[in-house]
Each structure stands twice: as structure tokens, then as C-alpha cells.
Amino acid sequence: MPSRVRIVEVGPRDGLQNEAAIIATADKIALVDRLSATGLQAIEATSFVSPKWVPQLADAAEVFTGIARRDGVAYPVLVPNLHGYTRARAVGATEVAVFTAASDTFNRRNTNAGIDESLERFRPVLAQAAEDGVRVRGYVSTALGCPYQGEVPVGEVVRVARALHAMGCYEISLGDTIGVGTPGKARAMLRAVAGDVPMDALAVHFHDTYGQALANVLACLEEGVAVVDAAVSGTGGCPYAKGASGNLATEDLVYMLHGMGIHTGVDLDALADTGRWLAGLLGRESGSRVTRARATT
Template sequence: MSDYVRLVEMSARDGLQNESAPINTADKIELINRLSETGLPSIEATAFVSPKWVPQMADATEVLTGIRRKPGVDYPVLTPNLQGYQRAIEAGAREVAVFTAASEGFSLKNTNASIAQTLERFAPIMEAARADNVKVRGYVSTVLGCPIQGEVAVSEVVRVATAMHELGCYEISLGDTIGVGTPAKARAMLRAVAQQVPVERLALHFHDTYGQALANILVCLEEGARVIDASAAGTGGCPYAKGATGNVATEDVIYFLHGQGLRTGVDLDALTDVGHWLSERLGRASQSRAGRALYVKRHSSN
């Protein structure tokens, strides 16, 4: 397997969407511009969703049209339906993401639709994306547990991920939305999905609620996974999953990967500075242990 791991940075979308206090559009743009200079290859910029349901993303068009795009960096955006897709394309999106869940209860809570209905909604998006030469990424939530129904059958994760792959998603991100997964369950889930979808088409999206994210990532790396979603300063959560903390912190993931001899192309010091800047804007300490330690070490010696 390759020793290169591709990071997909989530802080500007998944990291900010659950913040209750409004965040200035200028700060969102500044965050993405700063992240673009760290070597991250993909930065999810925003979500073209209903402001009624996710008020923090109401300025999606302003954010996407206002950022400074760096050559070689992808800026995907979340689009739950064809209307959102069309808005995103008008704003200049060249990659979009669609999402569903592996549990019916969470799908109904999150999208007000069954899994089957969400997959039906994707069909016109996929058709339009093929015509527009736009890449589509897929998210499957609750792959290791659901806040509504509890355990989620691995067979359901396989079924939904396979359906999204067959629809044409170039990559499927497998999300432990509430962070309850443990290494044995994470490994078994990935192995099962990889029997139907090539492992190089799969990504890991692990929240760190129970402190298991890095351990889960390690066993999935051993199974061949090489794409990881993460969020600077550990920001994030889920508005439909009470108690879920943010994604695993990008700084922690990169420190871990570099320690394993794997390459990311990301400047960890630069990213640590961005995480510190973001945490200051949010008025709280960074949730990244590596980020806090490295920032203090570097700046206390100056």
C-alpha cells in the first residue's frame, strides 16, 4: 500500500455547522484561505443546505465565491438535493458531496427522509454532475452506531455504501457520527464494506467522543484505508446527534501519521497555527492535544 494518506479537512463545514453563535463570513473565508496554505489537498468549504435547518451555513454562496482558491486544492461542498447542487454550481463548485445514513432512524431525523428516499434524491444530482463534469463524494453516517437506534448492522453499512458507489460517487466517507466505535468494530466494518467497494474508494470520518478515533484509524490503515476526514482543532459535532463531539483533530491525525512514517504533504506547524487561530475566534481552547502541545512548545521558545 501507498505510504501517502490524503486528508480531507472538515473544519470550515462540519467543524462550524454546529456552532450556535453566528460566525462572520469573513472569518470563514479567512479560515479556508489559511488552511489552503498548509498543504492540505482537500478542504470542504461549506454546505448548500436550508438556512432554516443549518443557519450557520446560510452564507454558503458568499463563502465559496469569496475564498482564494489555491491550485491543486479541492474545495468540495455539501449538497443534499438538486436545488442545493444547482446553487453550488452557480457559485463555482467543482466537487460536491451527498449524504445519507446507515440507520433509518438517523436518516429520518437528519434528512426527514428514509435511506431509500435519500438515495433517490441523489440520482438527479449524479446525472447533473456527470453532465457538468463535477466530482461527487458520498457520506454514510452512523456506520458504527446511531444515537436513535443504537447498534447498526454492518450489512446495512455495506448495502448503503455499495449503493452510493454504484450511483457514481468517486469516494465513500464512512462516518462514526457519535464516536462510539472501537477498533475491533471499525476493522470489521471496513473489511465488510471493502468486499463490495474498493478500499481505495473509502474514507474514514471518525468523531472522537469516546477517545477512540486514532485507534480506529490505525486499524483501518492496516486494512488499506488511505483517506481520512479530520477537523482542525477538533471542531465540530452533529446537530442531530446530542453529545457527539467534533471530528478527530487534524493536528492529532497528522502528528500520528507522520510518527508512523506516513506522508501527508501537510505542514504540521502551519496547521497548528491555523487551529490556534480558529480556537481563538471560537473563544475556547483547541480540542487537539497535539495542536496545543506543539503550539506551546514552539511559541514558548521564541
């Protein structure tokens, strides 16, 4: 069990990208700045994908240049290809993330490319990033299930993660995109990937569709993973999977980790305040059990 866990906050990107109503640029900037003040070490600020496909994040450049970046905090941004990378670099991004899936069907629906084609798109990104001294994080989605094909062979998860790591991604986040995983399956998947990719280069990313996210995290912590993705207020979801709920709420993750004596460096009170503020901004109840409980006590 790790003594310290690094949390990668994905709310400003993965959490907001599926919102139906357009969120003001100033509010997105305020969200990142509030999160920066909580002690989080990594905050995924936005995504430089085509506004045609993700209109909610069309203001990526304005958001990134508007946030108050703090020393010691990483602000990775998602890029789909070399064009997106160039846009991100133009506004000062020093860390990026690339995204593919272990399900070929999901990948084609999500990015209009098969797995191997998407990996080829990333090669020039990784090559340019290496030349620029930019760190690249990789995402492997549908690691525990696909809304189209159902079960995803663990061998495909291993293959994709291995390819991203070999290309130069310093860290690979393994995502249960539709939240169908259970602790046993999560543990087995992580263990299989760790046979080819070092554990210290792996992270986990769970959605809470069936209320299994924290249990899955615990199972993976017991295997030795020490990096976990989460989204403040449990925002997010999957536009390609009907009924899939949001990401694991960062507040709930921090509460569990602190209760286990695992250090995060995060101020839970400040984080819960931010989750409550965001829920109010979005006009709904927070997706965090901790935040909801504290609001009634």
C-alpha cells in the first residue's frame, strides 16, 4: 500500500466536457484556480480538441492563458494529434495527454480512428514533445468494458498501454470509462498491465456508475498503484454510454485516503468548498458524498 497518492484532478476537462450548457470561460478559470489552492499537484486544465467535436472546450486557449499557474502544480491538457499539440504549445502548455481506447469500436465512435490508427497519430506528438522537453501522459479508456462490444480482452489493454509507454508516455492512466468494473476485475487488469509497464508509470481512472469506484481504487492501491484520477464534485460521464455516471469524486477519494493514513497534500475542506461551488454553478447537487454530507451537518 503506498504511503502517498498523487491525485490527478480531471474535473476541468473530463468533468466539464459533457455538460450540455456552455460554461463561461471565467468560471472555468475560477474552477482551476480554486483547485490550485487546495494542494492538488496535477490539474488537467482543458482540451485542445476540435471545437466541432467538443464545443464545451472551444475556449481552451483562453482558459489556459487565464489561469494562475502555481509552482509545483502540473497543468496537463488533452491533445488529439499534432495540430492540437501545436495549439497547446502556442499558449504555453508544458505537459499534454493523449487518449485512446482498448476497444476498437469505442475508439472509432469516439475519435474516428481504430486503435492502431490512433496510436500512429500520436507518434509525431511524442516525437515533437521529446524535442520540446514536454511530458506526455497517456490514457487507455474502456479498460474494463465497452458500451458497444461489452467485455474488453485484457490483452488489448496491455497492448495499448505497452505501446503508449514505449512511445514515451511517462504515465499511463487506465480508465473504466463506463464504470462497470469491480475490484477483482480492476485488480486483475492492473496486475496484467503491470507485467509489461512498470507500476510507477501507471494510474487508474474509475467512473462510479455502479458505486464501485472507491472499492476499485482500494483494490489497485493494494497492488501498488500510487496515482489516481478523480473529478471534483463527481462531474463527468461518458457521452457514448447511456446511464454512465460521472467520475469518482475527488472529495470522496481524499476522504478515504486520509482515513487510511495515506498522504495526498490536499486540503479536504477547501476541496469540498470547491465541489459545493461547482455544483451550484452547474445547478445540481454535488456528486460527492462527502460534500453532500458536510452540507447537511
